[in-house]
Amino acid sequence: MLNMSFALDLSPPTITVGSPTNNSYLNTTAIFVSWNVTDDIGVDCVELALDNGTKLSLNPDGNMTLSFSGGSHNITVIANDTLGRVSTCTLFFVVDVRSPNNKHSFPTERSDHQE
Numbered sequence: 001m002l003n004m005s006f007a008l009d010l011s012p013p014t015i016t017v018g019s020p021t022n023n024s025y026l027n028t029t030a031i032f033v034s035w036n037v038t039d040d041i042g043v044d045c046v047e048l049a050l051d052n053g054t055k056l057s058l059n060p061d062g063n064m065t066l067s068f069s070g071g072s073h074n075i076t077v078i079a080n081d082t083l084g085r086v087s088t089c090t091l092f093f094v095v096d097v098r099s100p101n102n103k104h105s106f107p108t109e110r111s112d113h114q115e
Contacts, residue, residue, distance in 0.1 A: 012085035013039040015077050019063075022091045029070070029095055034063035035077050042082040049076040068095050 018034040020026060037046050037060040046058040050066070051073055060079075076090040 009039075009041045009081065009083045009085060011040065012087040013037050013043055013079035013081050015079050015087050015089040017077060017089055017091055020075075020091060020093050022093075024093045026093055026095050027097055029067055029097060030065050031068050031073075031093070031095070032063065032065050033075060036061045037077070037079040037087075039079075039081040039085075044080045044082045044084075046080075047078045049078060052076070070095050070097055 014037070016036045018036070019032050033048070035046075035048075035058070037043050043060045046060050048056045048058050050056070055078075058077075066075075072092070072094050074090055074092045076088055079087045
């Protein structure tokens with residue numbers, strides 16, 4: 001008698017990104033990124049794409065600090081489960097490390113002054 005068992009995988013991996021917050025404005029170039037990927041059958045691989053380009057291989061649960069220049073950026077976590085289902089999670093953020101402009105200008109003469 002032959003006994004067989006199998007698992008039916010109907011859902012892709014679940015991705016949770018703890019940091020950075022989507023659509024955030026950050027005043028540092030050192031960006032802390034944290035993530036967690038789970039799957040009911042098993043996670044095969046996880047990658048992090050930086051600004052739709054460079055991809056880094058990741059552990060399913062982890063964090064790292066990455067350096068970004070000033071401007072608009074995005075990161076995408078891509079997760080594959082052991083049966084080939086794929087999930088993605090993309091976050092957008094802006095790095096702005098410029099000092100605020102505190103120059104004030106005051107009128108030299110009051111136009112409402114009457115003598």
